[in-house]
Amino acid sequence: MATIEEALAEIKRGTDEILVEEELVKKLKEDRPLRIKLGMDPTAPDIHLGHTVILNKLRTFQNLGHEVYLLIGDFTAQVGDPTGKNATRPPLSPEKIKENAKTYADQAFKILDPEKTHIVYNSEWLDKLGATGMIKLASHQTVARMMERDDFKKRYAAGQSIAIHEFIYPLLQAYDSVHLKADVELGGSDQKFNLLMGRELQKDMNMAPQCTLTMPLLVGLDGVKKMSKSAGNYIGIHDSPDDMFGKIMSISDDLMWNYFELLSARPLAEIDAFKEQVKGGANPRDLKILLAKEIITRYHSAEDADAAEASFINRFSKNALPDDIPEVTVNAVSEAGILITNLLKEAGLTATTSDARRMIQQKAVKCNSEPVTDEKMTVPRGSNEIWQVGKRRFARVLVK
C-alpha cells in the first residue's frame, strides 16, 4: 500500500491543477474507495492519445484502490444540437449511443481496470428531472457566474450569440456529480469551469464537494492545436502499429518531450536523462523511436512495436529516394558481371574508379538504401538496383 504522500505524488504527476489539494488529502486519508468521475461524450467513440492522458490518471486512482465512474453523457447526445445550426451534431438514437459507449469502453479497458470501473449513463437520472426539475436545477446558478466562463465572456463581449441552453449544460454535468456523489472529477484543463460547477452544486445541495483534477490538453501532431479527431491531428489507439510509428516519428522534437511527459510510463528522472543525452549530441530521432515503441507495445504488443520499427525504417529509406532517378545501363565486363567501382564510374555516379573506392570507404555508397562496404564486390549481370552516392546522386543501374 502506498502512503498518502506516495499516492499524492502519483496523482499529481503531470496534472495541470488540483482544486483543492488539501481537501483531496483529507479524502485520501478517509481510507475508503473514492468515487472518481470522468464524463465522456458518446458522439465520437474512437479514443485517441489525447484521451489517454486522463485515462492513465484514472488508472492511477484505480491502482490506489479507488473506483472509477465512467459517465456516458447520453442525455445531451440525445438532444443533439437543439439550435439546428450544427448539421454535424444530429441527435443520436439510444441504439447508436449504446454502440458508441461500448466501443469507447472496449478501448478504455486497454487502460482501465474493468473491475474498478462503473459505466453509467446520465440520461437515467437527467430524464427523470422532467421539465420542473430542469427549472429547479437552473435556479442553482446565476447568469453572472456563468459569464465568468472564458468562452462565454469572450463571445458575449464580441457580440456572438450564446443560446440559453448553453448555460444549462454545465449544470447538467454538475448534477451528474451530485447524483454520483463524486469525490473527484477529472477533465482537461479546458474543463476546469465545468468541473467547478459540480463542486459548487454539491455544496449548494449540502454535499461534501468534489475535488477537481485537470490534466493539460495533449497537443496534436501538428504541434499547434489540441489533439482531436475533427482537427485530424490525432493518433487513435486503434491505429495500426505502422500508423502509430509513422505519426509519432512525424512530430517535432519539442512536442516529443511533451508526449514523453504525458504519455510515457517512464519515470520523469529517465526522461530528464534523455534530455541530457540530446543536449550531448544524441539524435532525438532515436528517442522518438523509443516513445513510439512504448506506445505501440501498450496498445498492441512488443512484437508489433519491433515490426513497426523495421517497417518504418524500410519505408523511410525508400521514401528518402527521389522520384526521378535516372535509369542507366552498363555493360558487364565478364561473365560474373562488373566491379562495383567500375559500375559507379560507368553509370556516371563517380568521376573515376578511385573516386568510387574512396566514397565506398567513406560509407557514402548505398544499394537500395543499404550501405555498401565491400569496395571489391562484383555486381552480377541482370542486376537492376538503385545506387546512391552521397546524398544527391542516384541511378537505377541495369547490368547487361
Add this chain to the structure above:
Amino acid sequence: MATIEEALAEIKRGTDEILVEEELVKKLKEDRPLRIKLGMDPTAPDIHLGHTVILNKLRTFQNLGHEVYLLIGDFTAQVGDPTGKNATRPPLSPEKIKENAKTYADQAFKILDPEKTHIVYNSEWLDKLGATGMIKLASHQTVARMMERDDFKKRYAAGQSIAIHEFIYPLLQAYDSVHLKADVELGGSDQKFNLLMGRELQKDMNMAPQCTLTMPLLVGLDGVKKMSKSAGNYIGIHDSPDDMFGKIMSISDDLMWNYFELLSARPLAEIDAFKEQVKGGANPRDLKILLAKEIITRYHSAEDADAAEASFINRFSKNALPDDIPEVTVNAVSEAGILITNLLKEAGLTATTSDARRMIQQKAVKCNSEPVTDEKMTVPRGSNEIWQVGKRRFARVLVK
C-alpha cells in the same frame, strides 16, 4: 357588425402599444375568430380594478366575435420559488391552484363572456416537454436578447444576481403562445418584453407571429405605485359597495381622470366634457361620485351604488364634524319646545335671533349635517342634535 376601422378603434382605446398594428389589421380582415391570450398567475386569485383594465379589453375582443384563452400559469406556480429565497412563494398544490383558478374565473366572468372564454392550464403542455424539451426550448433564445429586458439589464449592471431559470420563464410564456396558436396576447405595459418573446418564438417555429397589445398599468389609490394587492392600494372587485365608494372618493383629482379613461365605459367624448365642466368650476367630487357609482353598478348593482352613495354622504358628513363639539343645554320656552332662531342664539351659535334667521336664509345652518330651511321651525323638548352654523361653529344642543 363593426367595420375593421370601428373594431380597430375600439381595440386601440386606452392601449399603451400594439405591435404590430398593420399585422393586427390583417388578422382582423381574415374574418375568423382570433385567438386572444391572457396569462394569469394563480397565486393571487382576487381580481382588483388593476386587472380589469385588461379584462375589459378582452371583453371588447369578445364583443367583436373573438375567442379568449385565459391561461392559468399553474406550471410555474407548482415550482414556486426554486431558489427557496422567497418564503412568500411556496409551491402551490394542484388542488390549491384549481381552487384559485376557479375563484379567478368566477370574478373574471363579471366582465368576460363565458361562451367565448377558454380556461386553459399550461402545466398540461409544459410538463410534457420533459427535461429534453426544456433544453430545446432554452436553445431558442440568446443570453444577449434576454439581457435586453429592462430589469435583467439593471440587475446585471448593479451586480445583483439573476438565477438562470429566470431566463427560462419568459420562454415558457412564449411557448404557451406557440401551443395556443395565439393571434394576440394582452398584458400590462410591464409585460411587453415577455409578450414579444412569444412573438419571436412563434416566428422561430415557423408560425404566424402573435400581435402584442399592452395596456397601461393602473395606478393604485396612493397615486404612486401600480395597483397591487401587496401594495395594499387596490380596489378588489369583491370589495363591498361601501368600500368601493369610499376608496374611489379617496383618490386625487388627477388620478380620477386616469381611472375614467381606463375603467369607465363612458365614451371619451363624455369624459372630455367632464373635464371642461371642472375647468368651468364644477366640483370634481361630483364626478368622482359618478365614477364610483358606475363601477359599483358593474360589480354589484345600481341599487347598491345608490345605497353606497347615501351611506358615504352620511358617513362623510359625520366625519366632517370636528371631534370637540361643545355640548350646550338650552331651556324650552313652551311645551312644544323652542324656536330655532332662539335655540341658535341661546346656544351661542349666532349673536342674535335675526342673525340666526339670516344664516338660515343663506342655507348656512345644518342639523346633523342636513341643511335647515325653515326659519320658523320649533325644536322639541328632549332634542339632542348637532347644529352647525357656517363652516366652523358647532354645538350639540340639548333642549330641556
